[in-house]
Amino acid sequence: MAPWLQRQGFDVVGLDTGYFSACTLVPDLAEVPTIHQDLREVTAKELTGFDAVIHLAALSNDPIGNLNEAWTREINSQGTIRLAKLAKQAGVTRFIFSSSCIMYGTSEATVVDENAPLAPRTEYARSKVEAETALRALADDRFSPTFCRNGTVYGLSPRMRFDTVLNDFMGNAFTTGRIVIQSDGTPWRPVVHVQDVARAFQAVLEAPLETVHNQAFNVGADKLNHQIRELGQIAAQSVPGCELASVPQPGADQRTYKADFAKFKRTFPEFSFRWTATDGARELYTAFQRIGLKHDAFRDKRFTRLSWLRHLLDSGSIDDSLRWTEITANVSRNRA
Numbered sequence: 551m552a553p554w555l556q557r558q559g560f561d562v563v564g565l566d567t568g569y570f571s572a573c574t575l576v577p578d579l580a581e582v583p584t585i586h587q588d589l590r591e592v593t594a595k596e597l598t599g600f601d602a603v604i605h606l607a608a609l610s611n612d613p614i615g616n617l618n619e620a621w622t623r624e625i626n627s628q629g630t631i632r633l634a635k636l637a638k639q640a641g642v643t644r645f646i647f648s649s650s651c652i653m654y655g656t657s658e659a660t661v662v663d664e665n666a667p668l669a670p671r672t673e674y675a676r677s678k679v680e681a682e683t684a685l686r687a688l689a690d691d692r693f694s695p696t697f698c699r700n701g702t703v704y705g706l707s708p709r710m711r712f713d714t715v716l717n718d719f720m721g722n723a724f725t726t727g728r729i730v731i732q733s734d735g736t737p738w739r740p741v742v743h744v745q746d747v748a749r750a751f752q753a754v755l756e757a758p759l760e761t762v763h764n765q766a767f768n769v770g771a772d773k774l775n776h777q778i779r780e781l782g783q784i785a786a787q788s789v790p791g792c793e794l795a796s797v798p799q800p801g802a803d804q805r806t807y808k809a810d811f812a813k814f815k816r817t818f819p820e821f822s823f824r825w826t827a828t829d830g831a832r833e834l835y836t837a838f839q840r841i842g843l844k845h846d847a848f849r850d851k852r853f854t855r856l857s858w859l860r861h862l863l864d865s866g867s868i869d870d871s872l873r874w875t876e877i878t879a880n881v882s883r884n885r886a
């Protein structure tokens with residue numbers, strides 16, 4: 551998103567504690583000036599002078615929340631609320647929060663629009679609900695939060711995540727010639743390409759304030775609601791000779807939600823989501839061929855958020871509050 555916005559002429563500064571800075575699959579697209587900091591320690595002074603905050607930083611998935619709920623609460627929920635209060639204090643007008651369709655958490659395949667009751671089932675989903683609720687209360691004529699509820703993101707990125715559904719299927723398809731769906735394949739998931747997410751956030755950033763002020767949007771398009779088995783088929787068809795099997799496991803992930811994207815379409819009639827899951831699968835296939843992706847690399851801890859955080863904890867790089875330890879801080883200071 552940052553390189554994309556830079557290319558569109560925005561003056562972008564990143565802020566990230568850098569948990570995954572070493573987890574690069576393909577080169578960065580551009581250099582982005584970045585404040586290397588934990589969002590829990592940001593000050594209002596550092597936010598002064600910005601027109602907008604696009605708040606993406608988070609522990610971004612359910613398994614991390616399941617490992618330790620307190621981390622997800624502290625970073626995703628309390629950290630977001632603190633950041634938004636400081637942004638408001640610093641005179642930042644727009645605050646675009648990267649939220650998630652996962653907060654609907656429904657188990658029936660109903661179609662959920664932005665007014666559907668929220669039924670978060672995991673700490674990660676709850677953290678998004680709590681943050682949205684608190685941000686809503688901060689909205690006034692000086693501060694406009696917007697809640698972008700993304701579907702599950704796919705596509706190539708420098709710090710690749712293989713822990714999201716289509717990326718995972720493609721990694722398996724390419725490196726083993728086989729995809730195993732661990733459920734019966736019926737759950738619905740809205741998916742969206744990372745470049746379309748960047749473009750959608752840009753649309754929100756450039757929209758007249760009154761159209762996005764304190765509004766939630768499901769970010770995606772109806773054609774991007776897929777059942778897991780369809781995503782498996784799309785991935786399998788993109789890799790010659792790939793087999794697709796379904797081996798439902800007890801306790802398999804049966805979260806299902808089919809999002810309604812009418813509000814986004816109504817609000818941004820000029821905008822189109824350019825990527826389909828099939829395009830995304832092709833993009834990944836070509837990229838994996840180019841870099842010669844092997845199974846070991848695909849399964850490497852660097853590309854699964856939870857495994858990498860566990861590694862940072864086990865190696866003493868971060869402490870049990872997920873802050874960099876003194877040792878790590880000294881090493882990076884010496885390197886700098």
Ligand SMILES: NC(=O)c1ccc[n+]([C@@H]2O[C@H](COP(=O)([O-])OP(=O)(O)OC[C@H]3O[C@@H](n4cnc5c(N)ncnc54)[C@H](O)[C@@H]3O)[C@@H](O)[C@H]2O)c1
Nearest residue numbers: 566567568569588589606607608610648649650700702703
């Ligand atoms: N990837 C998806 O499928 C998806 C779907 C819906 C919503 N989202 C949301 O979009 C956002 C971005 O997701 P992503 O897939 O790029 O995740 P990611 O894990 O790739 O990136 C999150 C970034 O946040 C940083 N971060 C985490 N805790 C921090 C802290 N305390 N201080 C500073 N930086 C911190 C990490 O270092 C990381 O670079 C998240 O808020 C996520 O919840 C993602």
